[in-house]
Amino acid sequence: MPSGLAALLDDIATIAKVAAASVDDVAAAAGKAGSKAAGVVIDDTAVTPQYVTGFTPDRELPIIWRIAKGSFFNKLVIILPVALLLSLFLPWAITPILMLGGAYLCFEGAEKVWEKLVPHEEESLVEELAELTSAEHEQNMVKGAVRTDFILSAEIMAIALNEVKSLAATSIWLEAGVLAFVAIAITIAVYGVVGLIVKMDDIGLHMAQRENGGSQAIGRGLVKGMPKLLAALSTIGTAAMLWVGGQIIVHGFGIHPAEFFGLHEGALAWIADAALCGVVGLAIGAVIVLAHHMIPKRKAH
Template identity: 55%
Template sequence: MATGLVALLDDVAAIAKLAAASLDDVAGAAGKAGAKAAGVVVDDTAVTPGYAMGFTPERELPIVWKIALGSLKNKFFFLLPGALLLAAFAPWAVTPILMAGGAYLCFEAMEKIVEAVKGEEVGDEPGELALSSEELEKEKVQGAIRTDLILSGEIMAISLATVADRPFPIQAASLALVGLLITVGVYGVVGLIVKMDDIGLHMCRRPGTLSKRVGEGLVRGMPTALAFLSTVGTAAMLWVGGGIIVHGLHEFHLTPIPGIVDQLAHGASAVPGVGAITGWLVTAAASAVVGLVIGGVIAGALHLWHARKGAH
């Protein structure tokens, strides 16, 4: 009886060790995948606050909450099953899908750059002016969720490519963990951003010179902070999109461009003491240049096509 109990405890201990090892594998794979998707996360964080702006303060957080729920639905109901099906039945399609998404990010970034250069400002559309506040809120939330679907698709595809060599259960758990943590992180930061001016106003009303100064700084600094965040988001789209395309070209053995990027990064990495930082900066900058060219070609072709279509 004692021997049987000892054997049972040994089995339980072995199962516990196996479960712990599996959790370590999932955490490690999720961390690696999340790091690879960091650039898209920056873009997602930069884009989303704009959808909650222009509403009354009491509606800002509920709007962010609705978008966050839509993001979770995108990831867990559509993208996660789709990514796992790709990994199981068509792993060869992951790289082309990544490259297509990367090209879209480059195009979107180029469009933002063109708008900034031309000085175009996006105001209220005539259709929006005719909507009630509830209808406009619904429309904004739906637009944000559609944008999130594209960005979340890139996150899932990048994460899948990172853990493609792992067993299926590790892939599924890693993608689920990445999707959950990124959603919580992104929309937690977005919620803080959209309420920062309200926090500043609250601090301005509190007694004390320091509190008032900090509050005034938050209120006055938020427009600049949002503009900076938008610039960072655009840059992130370029270096992430360009980096995905460079990696895809390498996978297909189309080596001239990846070779140039690798040579530049290798040279920058040789700087004593700060090689890791300079290597990353040069890689990001070279990838951004590739993204700028790709985005410019796509944007130019689409504008030319629309111009000819309008002429006819």
């Protein structure tokens, strides 16, 4: 009996060591995958605040939470199982599907550029406020943010899956664990930062009302600076859509633009690749936007 108990405890200890090693493998692989996807994560963080701009302060965090829940659903319920199934049975289909998503990002980015360049009918202040506070407008913005998040999330998860597959020893369970870990960690990080960004003006207002002179100065600086930061993030978010969308398509064809200039690694290679992919993304998006706006007019005519 004692020997049997000792053997049982030894087996439990062995299982615990294997489980701990598996957890370490997941954490290590997830860390490498997360670092590889850092560029897309930053883009995701820059893109999202523009979907919250214009709402009343009491609706900002609830809207971010709704988008975050949509992001969790995108990554864990849709992308994760589909990515694993495709990697097992149709690995060649992953790149074309990502390229279609990249085309959608190009369209979204070019559409925002179109809205800035082409004059629209101006609404009265009352109509504009009524639209911004309507439940329908909020629902449309959340849906748009979740759609954009889906494409960016697919890119993040594809990078993570590719990274874990490069390991010497891998399994379907390790891949699933890494993808789930990356999905949860990145979603919490992105939408935590987005929530902090959109509430910084409220934090600044609270600090400006304190008696401490230093807090007041910082608070006033935050209140004055946040509109400029949000406007800058809106521009960066649009550029990020074009860059990431163009990059997905260009790299999908096996082309790395920076290599045409003899650049393979480093900051200059990254800048050249981002700039050229952004131009390609804008060109592709412009074609789709023109088709989108011209075809309905022809049908109406």
